[in-house]
Amino acid sequence: MHQPLWIHLDFPLLALETRYTTPNPAPAVLLDGAARRVELANAAARQAGVQIGMAVATACSLCPELTLHAPAPTQARAQLECLALWAGAFSAQVALAPPRGVLLEAASMLSHFGGVQRLCHRLEEQLARLHFSHTLATGHTPLAADLLARSGGFVGESRDEHRQRLGTLPPQQLGLPVRDSERLRGMGIESLGQLLALPRDELGVRFGAALLERLDRLWGLRADPPRYFQPPPRFCQRLELGHEVESAQALLFPLRRLLEALEGYLQGRQQQAHEIELQLHQRESSLPAKTIGHRGGSSRAQEWLELCRLHLEQERLQQPVIALTLSAERFSDRTSRSLSLFDAPAGNDITGGLLNRLQSRLGPGQVSRLTVVADHRPERAWSLFSLDQEPPPATGIPGRPGWLLATPQPLPPAQRALIQLLSGPERIVSGWWEGPALRRDYYAGRWPDQRLGWLFRDDRGEWYLHGWFG
Amino acid sequence: MQTANTSLDSLLDRGNLWQGARTRTASKGIPSGHPELDRRLAGQGWQPGNLIELLYTGEGSGELRLLYPLLAALSQQPQWIIWVDPPHVPYAPALAAAGIDIRRILMVHSRARQEQYWALEQALKSGECSAVLGWAGAQADDRALRRLQLAASQGQGLGFLFRPKRCRQLASAAPYRALLEADPQGVALTLFKRRQGWSLPRLQLPLQDPFGPQDVNSAPLAMP
CATH class of the missing domain: 3.30.70.270 (Reverse transcriptase/Diguanylate cyclase domain)
Known part of the structure; x- marks a missing residue:
C-alpha cells in the first residue's frame, strides 16, 4: 500500500x-464584480504600484497603460x-x-x-x-x-x-x-x-x-476523499478570449492552452486524435468550423499547433474573434509511433509532418499520389490517388512519354509537316462501350528543334499532340 | 597562419583554385545515373543537399529521361520524390516503365506562387524527400533561390529546379546550373556552374530509348 x-x-x-493573448502581457488587473476595486493584479501592474483592493481610479492614475478586465x-x-x-x-x-x-x-x-x-x-x-x-x-x-x-x-x-x-x-x-x-x-x-x-x-x-x-x-486523521473530475467522452472546450482579437495569429497563444489540454486528455486515455475541429466565434456569428487532420494521428499539442498555424495563416478575419471552440472525437489507441521513421537529419521537427503541413496549407485536394490504371485509353491509364491508402504496385507501359497533355492539342498540317516521325503507328482502339469510341494511330516524332513528342492521327485524319518525351 | 589556411580552404571548397591534376576529395555524391556525367562531378555524382537548376527550352528535351535512372534508384528509398507544379501530367505508365516505384511519388499543385515556394521549401528542408522536382518559372528571384538552397542543405535531399532557358543570365544561388538541349542521340548537357569545379563543356548523354522495342535511329517512316 x-x-x-x-x-x-x-x-x-x-x-x-x-x-491573455500573449505570454508576456502589459500591466493588467481583474476587477471585482462591481468593477470598482482591483481584485487581481499581474506582476507588471504590481510593479507599477497597483495593489489588491485599490480603487480603479487610483490604479489607473498610478499606471495609465493598465488593462482592465471584468470578471x-x-x-x-x-x-x-x-x-x-x-x-x-x-x-x-x-x-x-x-x-x-x-x-x-x-x-x-x-x-x-x-x-x-x-x-x-x-x-x-x-x-x-x-x-x-x-x-x-x-x-x-x-x-x-x-x-x-x-x-x-x-x-x-x-x-x-x-x-x-x-x-x-x-x-x-x-x-x-x-x-x-x-x-x-x-x-x-x-x-x-x-x-x-x-x-x-x-x-x-x-x-x-x-x-x-x-x-x-x-x-490526516479523518478520511477526506476528493470528488474526482470525470473527463467527458468527447473533447469539446470553448475558450472565451479576454478581448476582441483581430488577427488570426494572435489566436495561437490561447489556442495552445486548449491544445495542451487536448494533449493531457489524450495522454490520459492513451489515445491520439486524427482530426480536430476548430471554430472561431465572432460577436454576431460563428465562422464555420475548420477540420484539421493529422494523417498518422497525434496527441502532441506542438504538432497540432503547427497545423493550426498553417490554417490560421490563411484566415482573413472580417470581424474580431471573441472565443474559440476546440473539439475532437476521432481517436485511436496510441501505438508506439517511432518519431524518426526515416533517419531524418537533426532539426527536422515532425516526422510525417511534411504531408500534414502540405495538406493543411494547400488544402487536401492539392496533394496526391500517382497510380497506373488498366485502361487502353492513354488519358485513362493513369490517375491521382488519395494519400489515405497505399496504391498497388504499378506496371509500366513501354514506349509512353513522360508527359501527357491533359487534352490533346490539334496539330495544323503545316506544323505536322515539319515533324519527323520516328516510330509507329501504334493503333489504340478502345472505349467503345462507354461514350465515344476511340480510334487512334500513335507515333513518336521529332520536332525541328530536336524535341520528341507523342502524336496521333484520329480516324478523321486529324493530327494531335498528346505528350512529350520529356 | 590559421586565417591564411581558412581562406585557402574556402577557396578550395568553392573550386576557385585550379589544382592541376589533383582534384579535391569531395564527399560521395548521389550518382546521376549517367557514368559520363558522374565521372566529371566531384564525388562521382550530385552532392546531396543542393539545388540543381536545369534550364531548357520546352518539354520534350529529355529533361525527365535525364532523371529517370536517378529517380528509379531514389524511389527504392522510403522518402518521397515530390513534384511541385509540373507543367503537364507526369505520365504514370511511362514513369513505372522507367523503373521508378511511383508509390514514392507525391504530387503537389499549388494555387499561387507564394504557395509554390513555400511547398518547395518545406519539402526540401523536411528531410522526408529524396528528391524535390519543381517547375519554378522565370520569376523565381535570387532571394527565393537562396532560401531554397538553404532549405536543401538542411534536408540533405536533391532539389531539381526546372526553368526556361532564358534564366541563364539571371543570378542564381543554385550550386549546380545546367543547360539542357535536345539532341538526336539523347540530351546535351552544359553544366556551366557546379560544386567544386569549373564549368564543364557541352556533354552528350545518351538516353534510354523512349519508344520501347523499336529502333530510334531507324530511317524516318514514310509519311502515312
Missing part, C-alpha cells in the same frame, strides 16, 4: 491570466477544467479545487515517473508551456497540499515531512472566519504547530467542531 500523496497546483492569477467566472471555470484535462497526462485521478486549483493523486504515479522529485520536475516543465503563474506543493492529505501550495509551495515525500512543514504555517492559512483568527492571535497562537498542541477538547469547546474537523482533514 502506498503512502497517500497528493499534488496541488495553485494558479493564483488564473482568472486574470485566462484573458468572468464561467470563463475561469472553463479554464480550470482545461487544466484538469491537461493534468490527465500526469494522473488518472484529478480533482478540481475551485476557484483556482487542481489536485492530482500522485502516490500511484510515483513509480511511473521515478519519484516525487522527478514527477514535480516534469510538471513544472510542462506548466511552463501554459504560461500561468503557479505554485506546486505535495501533501499527505489533499488539504495539506492545498495549504502548502497557497503558502509558497513545498515538495516533500513522507507524512512527517509534510506535518513538520505544516506546523510552521500561521493558523490564518486554514481559512478560518475572521473572528476565530483574531481570537487565536489574542491567545498568542502563531503557528499551526502550536494550535495542534492545544488540548483537543478545549479547542472543540472554544472554536466548535468545524475547526476540529478541518484540522483532522489537514493532519
